[in-house]
Amino acid sequence: xxxxxxxxxxxxxxxxxxxxxxxxxxxxxxxxxxxxxxxxxxxxxxxxxxxxxxxxxxxxxxxxxxxxxxxxxxxxxxxxxxxxxxxxxxxxxxxxxxxxxxxxxxxxxxxxxxxxxxxxxxxxxxxxxxxxxxxxxxxxxxxxxxxxxxxxxxxxxxxxxxxxxxxxxxxxxxxxxxxxxxxxxxxxxxxxxxxxxxxxxxxxxxxxxxxxxxxxxxxxxxxxxxxxxxxxxxxxxxxxxxxxxxxxxxxxxxxxxxxxxxxxxxxxxxxxxxxxxxxxxxxxxxxxxxxxxxxxxxxxxxxxxxxxxxxxxxxxxxxxxxxxxxxxxxxxxxxxxxxxxxxxxxxxxxxxxxxxxxxxxxxxxxxxxxxxxxxxxxxxxxxxxxxxxxxxxxxxxxxxxxxxxxxxxxxxxxxxxxxxxxxxxxxxxxxxxxxxxxxxxxxxxxxxxxxxxxxxxxxxxxxxxxxxxx
Amino acid sequence: xxxxxxxxxxxxxxxxxxxxxxxxxxxxxxxxxxxxxxxxxxxxxxxxxxxxxxxxxxxxxxxxxxxxxxxxxxxxxxxxxxxxxxxxxxxxxxxxxxxxxxxxxxxxxxxxxxxxxxxxxxxxxxxxxxxxxxxxxxxxxxxxxxxxxxxxxxxxxxxxxxxxxxxxxxxxxxxxxxxxxxxxxxxxxxxxxxxxxxxxxxxxxxxxxxxxxxxxxxxxxxxxxxxxxxxxxxxxxxxxxxxxxxxxxxxxxxxxxxxxxxxxxxxxx
Numbered sequence: 001x002x003x004x005x006x007x008x009x010x011x012x013x014x015x016x017x018x019x020x021x022x023x024x025x026x027x028x029x030x031x032x033x034x035x036x037x038x039x040x041x042x043x044x045x046x047x048x049x050x051x052x053x054x055x056x057x058x059x060x061x062x063x064x065x066x067x068x069x070x071x072x073x074x075x076x077x078x079x080x081x082x083x084x085x086x087x088x089x090x091x092x093x094x095x096x097x098x099x100x101x102x103x104x105x106x107x108x109x110x111x112x113x114x115x116x117x118x119x120x121x122x123x124x125x126x127x128x129x130x131x132x133x134x135x136x137x138x139x140x141x142x143x144x145x146x147x148x149x150x151x152x153x154x155x156x157x158x159x160x161x162x163x164x165x166x167x168x169x170x171x172x173x174x175x176x177x178x179x180x181x182x183x184x185x186x187x188x189x190x191x192x193x194x195x196x197x198x199x200x201x202x203x204x205x206x207x208x209x210x211x212x213x214x215x216x217x218x219x220x221x222x223x224x225x226x227x228x229x230x231x232x233x234x235x236x237x238x239x240x241x242x243x244x245x246x247x248x249x250x251x252x253x254x255x256x257x258x259x260x261x262x263x264x265x266x267x268x269x270x271x272x273x274x275x276x277x278x279x280x281x282x283x284x285x286x287x288x289x290x291x292x293x294x295x296x297x298x299x300x301x302x303x304x305x306x307x308x309x310x311x312x313x314x315x316x317x318x319x320x321x322x323x324x325x326x327x328x329x330x331x332x333x334x335x336x337x338x339x340x341x342x343x344x345x346x347x348x349x350x351x352x353x354x355x356x357x358x359x360x361x362x363x364x365x366x367x368x369x370x371x372x373x374x375x376x377x378x379x380x381x382x383x384x385x386x387x388x389x390x391x392x393x394x395x396x397x398x399x400x401x402x403x404x405x406x407x408x409x410x411x412x413x414x415x416x417x418x419x420x421x422x423x424x425x426x427x428x429x430x431x432x433x434x435x436x437x438x439x440x441x442x443x444x445x446x447x448x449x450x451x452x453x454x455x456x457x458x459x460x461x462x463x464x465x466x467x468x469x470x
Numbered sequence: 471x472x473x474x475x476x477x478x479x480x481x482x483x484x485x486x487x488x489x490x491x492x493x494x495x496x497x498x499x500x501x502x503x504x505x506x507x508x509x510x511x512x513x514x515x516x517x518x519x520x521x522x523x524x525x526x527x528x529x530x531x532x533x534x535x536x537x538x539x540x541x542x543x544x545x546x547x548x549x550x551x552x553x554x555x556x557x558x559x560x561x562x563x564x565x566x567x568x569x570x571x572x573x574x575x576x577x578x579x580x581x582x583x584x585x586x587x588x589x590x591x592x593x594x595x596x597x598x599x600x601x602x603x604x605x606x607x608x609x610x611x612x613x614x615x616x617x618x619x620x621x622x623x624x625x626x627x628x629x630x631x632x633x634x635x636x637x638x639x640x641x642x643x644x645x646x647x648x649x650x651x652x653x654x655x656x657x658x659x660x661x662x663x664x665x666x667x668x669x670x671x672x673x674x675x676x677x678x679x680x681x682x683x684x685x686x687x688x689x690x691x692x693x694x695x696x697x698x699x700x701x702x703x704x705x706x707x708x709x710x711x712x713x714x715x716x717x718x719x720x721x722x723x724x725x726x727x728x729x730x731x732x733x734x735x736x737x738x739x
Contacts, residue, residue, distance in 0.1 A: 100525070103567060117569040124708075127525025128565045249721075250491055251534050252517040281493045281717045292719040293491035293519065296532030300520020 004406035005148045006420050007071065017072040017468055020186040024179075025069065025411065025418055033068075033413060036178055040066050043174060065461035066171060068178070071410045071423055071443040075189075075470035078439055081144065081152060081427070084337030085437060087327060089140040089429040092159055092314045094330035096136035100127050100310060110329050111322045119319070120367070121312030123275060125282055129299055132205040133433055136308040137315075138270075139165075139198070140429040144337070146408040153340045153405060155424065157323065159315040160307050161272050164462075165428050166230040168442040169194060169237075171464040187469040189439035194428070195237035198270075201432035202238075206267045207301045209254075214267035216240045217257060219248070221273045221289045231272050245273075250293035255303045268304045269294075275309045317366045317400055318344060340405065346397035354392070354401040358385050361401040363392065376452060378404050407452055410463070412445055422446045424454045425465065439467035471553075471699040472507075472737035475660055477546040477673065479716060480731075483724030486538035492516075492718035495658070495705030496546050497529035501562035503555040504702060509548035515539060527564035528705035537722065544716060549737075550702050557696025559678065559686040559703075568680040571653035577709040578645040581626040587611070587642070588649035597652065597681045601689060605677075608642050608691040616671075621710070636675045636692040637710050643677035643691050644709065653680035655706045656713045657688060660734045662700035672732040675713075678706065702734070 008018040028036075044063055073081070098104055099116050100123075106113045116122060141162025143155040172191055176183055199216065206214035220231040222244050235242035241257060248257050248266065256263035271278060277287040282295035297303050313319065321342045324335040343350035343361075354361060358377055365373040375388040392399045409420035427441030443463040444454035454460040481490070496511050498504055511531065519532030535542055574580065580588070590607055594600025611629055618633035625645040628638030640656050647654035654677055661674035676690035676697060688697035697703070707713030720726065 101565070106567070113567065113569050117567050118572050120573075122570060124525065124566050124570050127570075128523075129525075249489070250519065250532070251536065253520040253532070280719055281491065285711070285717075292721075293493060293532050293534065296493050296522075296530060297520050299524070299530070300522045300532070302520050 004422070005146065005151075005408040007146070007408050007410045007423075009411075017074045017077075017466075020182070021070065021072070024182060030417075036068060037413065039178060040068060040174055043177070044170070047170070064167065065447060066174065067412050067421075067445055067447070067461050067463045068175070069411050069413055069418065070175065070182075070464045070466050071425075071445075072466045072468065073440070074468055077150075078189075078467040080150075080336065082437060082439075084152070084154075084335070085140075085142050085144075085427055085429050086435050087331065087333060087336050088142055088154065088157065088323060089137070089431050089435055091323065091326040091330050092140060092157060093135055093137055093431060095326045096159075096308070096311055096314050097130055097134050098330070099313065100129060100136075105326065105329050108329070110325050111319070115316075115318055115322075116313060119313050119316055121275075121310070121316060123310035123313075125295060126299070126308065126310040131308045132207055132304055135205055135431050136311040138201055138205065138306040138308075138431050140431060141426050142337075142429065144425045144427070145405055146423075146425075147405050148408075152337055154323070154337050155340060156317065156320055157315045158426075159311045160274070162426065162428065163227045163230050163272075164426060164442045165194065166233045167462045168428070168440065168465065169233075171442075171462055175464040186466065189467040189469055191438040191440055194438045195234065197430055197436055197438065198234065199238040199240065201430040201434075201436075202268045202270055202306055204432035204434070205304050205306065207304050209301055210267040215257075215264060216268040216270065217243045217248075217266050219243055219245065219269050219271040219273060219278075219291075221277070225272070227272065234270075245288065245290045248291045248294075250291060250297055253297060253300060253302045255291065255294060255297050266303060268306060270306045275312065278305070278309065317364060318346075321400070340402045343401045345392055345399040345401065350401075351392075351396050354399075355389065358389060360404065362404050363388060363399055363401045366398050366400060376404065379450075379452075404452070410443075410445070412447070412463075414447070414449075419449070421449070422452050422454065423463070440465035471551075471662075473550050473552055473660070473662060473700075473702060473734055474737060475546060475548050475550065475702065475732075475734050477660070477732045477734075478730070479544040480729045481542040481544075481718075481720075482727045482729075483540050483720065483722070484727070485722065485724040486540050487720040487722030487724045488537040489722070490535040490537070490539065490542055490718060490720045492533045492535075492544070492716055494531045494533065494544075494716055495528050495713065496544075496715050497531070497704065498548075498550050498659075499527060499559075499562060499703040499705065501555075501703070502560040503553055503697075503699075505551040507549040507551055509550075510546075512543075512545050514541070514543040516542070525565040526706050527562050530705075540724070552699040552702065554698040557688040557698070558684060559688065562686070568653040568686075571655045571680065571708065572648055572651065573708065574645070574648060575708040575712065577622075577624050577641050577711065578648065579624065579626065580645045580649040581629075583629050584626055584642065584645045585649050587629075587646040591647060591650035591652060598684065598687075600650075601647070601652075601679050601681065601687065604646055605643060605689040605691045606694065608639055608646070609694050612639055612642060612691075614639075614692055636671070636690070639691040640675045640677045641709060643679075643689060647677070647679050654678065655686075656709050657703060657706045658710070658713045658715050659697075659704045660702040660732065661693075662734050662736060663732075672734045673715075673730065674701070675710065676701075
């Protein structure tokens with residue numbers, strides 16, 4: 001594999017954004033480092049932040065390791081990322097409004113109808129509905145990797161309810177608490193406005209029938225959910241109620257929440273439960289997590305649901321390959337951020353290429369997530385490759401393949417001291433009346449040496465992410 | 471034909487329930503084959519919720535009833551002028567692309583026997599002839615026998631046991647059509663009671679298949695025909711559950727006892 005890009009060191013020199021960290025890390029005695037690490041872990045445990053990032057499975061009570069070495073972007077690097085992410089969020093939402101409307105992009109032959117309309121995430125029930133402000137996906141989590149100084153690729157989009165943002169906020173909190181000096185020496189863009197921005201975004205998509213300050217709630221599946229901590233954390237920071245399905249009910253044309261002062265009308269529901277569970281009358285009749293009659297209220301404009309039911313059709317791994325096409329089709333622009341070249345095993349020529357080059361490729365299930373059900377060719381044994389080949393042959397349409405990217409590394413505290421480890425980035429783009437994002441995002445780091453899998457279920461950790469003020 | 475509908479659904483609970491939420495598809499579709507002259511849906515003690523026309527062209531209406539309550543009556547009364555369009559759903563405005571009806575649902579998952587039936591459609595001279603032949607084959611394969619199946623019976627199960635009601639005929643037709651890559655959906659509605667002496671129920675269901683050049687066409691294997699002026703179309707879905715005229719849920723411990731009375735008669739009689 002080609003040598004990967006080290007975000008701090010280039011040919012023995014320290015890259016500019018990391019200049020403020022060189023002395024800090026080099027001068028830190030081992031015992032101080034260990035003490036700080038123990039302090040960080042104790043703090044994380046005390047506040048109870050122990051959850052898996054969206055769809056990753058695994059033990060919900062496991063603590064995700066926190067690495068104290070920050071990951072740093074220059075203002076200019078971030079400016080480009082920000083433009084690229086906003087562009088993507090606009091295109092994805094335009095796509096969703098389109099495919100639940102006239103489906104112009106399919107009619108124009110720019111994306112196969114089968115991929116969209118036969119997709120499990122396509123919700124016939126919302127066809128013909130345009131949510132307030134034309135937004136289906138209000139929080140778009142875009143997973144980005146870096147391979148060179150100016151080389152960024154989007155790995156996938158998360159249009160439903162991407163999680164992990166509480167880790168972004170807590171990591172910063174932790175760093176400011178443990179290393180206040182760093183924040184005096186370096187000019188780091190703040191991210192603490194995220195909860196306010198999220199609240200404003202949600203309030204901005206209140207339905208037309210709402211004629212007062214909108215009441216926003218977070219709908220959680222409950223405390224057994226792996227991201228429950230994040231649900232309650234965000235509700236706290238936004239100053240909104242955290243509710244479960246049983247706390248809400250439909251009366252006539254509106255949704256109400258039970259409170260000690262009687263029923264209170266709810267205008268915007270930031271739901272952290274899947275489409276299939278939000279209304280037993282419309283989707284899974286056996287669901288106890290949702291609210292009966294919610295979809296009728298939603299469709300008749302009595303309440304807003306974020307993300308809008310049906311948004312998942314935009315973040316499918318097979319649909320992903322068409323996002324650059326969406327950007328050109330809806331915005332008339334060239335994509336600012338590149339997609340990773342992707343081969344669709346369901347297509348004959350791609351299938352042939354994938355079969356001939358399995359050893360060099362990363363193969364993923366179209367609907368899989370969390371680093372499960374995937375093959376990392378260069379890191380696999382002959383037997384593993386052959387086993388996976390059989391899976392692909394049995395159901396080619398279920399797999400896509402990508403080249404193994406040489407993910408960038410950043411210095412990371414490890415047992416022996418400091419060593420480079422691979423990282424990715426998930427910024428959270430908020431889409432309402434305005435499109436905005438706080439500078440940075442969640443950096444995930446593959447703590448195992450040489451590992452490219454940053455998912456927390458596969459031994460990944462998190463870091464604070466800095467964007468330097470220009 | 472002028473059809474009068476009187477349809478009462480009575481829900482009784484052995485213990486009071488705290489409340490009931492329902493979602494109705496109880497309003498006749500708008501298309502060339504039917505014109506509503508008069509129509510009213512009432513829910514005893516209910517407040518009318520949000521209503522909207524969905525992407526499939528159906529009018530969906532929410533209702534809630536605040537408890538405690540032990541009995542709820544949903545009554546549908548109306549008059550519809552119908553004309554025979556030979557089963558073709560002409561002049562029906564909808565947005566859901568036909569392709570979205572290629573997806574199987576739990577009730578319409580095809581098995582080997584249903585795939586074998588699909589061959590009739592695949593090997594036919596034309597899709598239209600094939601659809602008629604498929605409907606005929608399903609009439610033959612599943613004998614009409616009330617009470618032989620339940621609401622949860624799947625297409626594959628009904629076909630295996632060789633008996634069923636209109637719901638099972640429609641499910642089997644849909645499952646086989648989708649297996650032949652022809653978009654198909656479940657339609658719920660009414661059928662004129664006993665006019666032809668036939669042994670069918672007035673609350674009825676059939677299948678629609680999407681055929682290039684024709685659009686959606688209804689097939690009623692239970693009665694070996696295509697819907698004509700005796701039929702009133704209410705709404706559609708992937709299967710019976712998805713197209714149900716009334717979907718509801720009650721909060722509370724009470725056990726529900728359901729009784730339904732439907733009469734659909736012509737004015738001329």
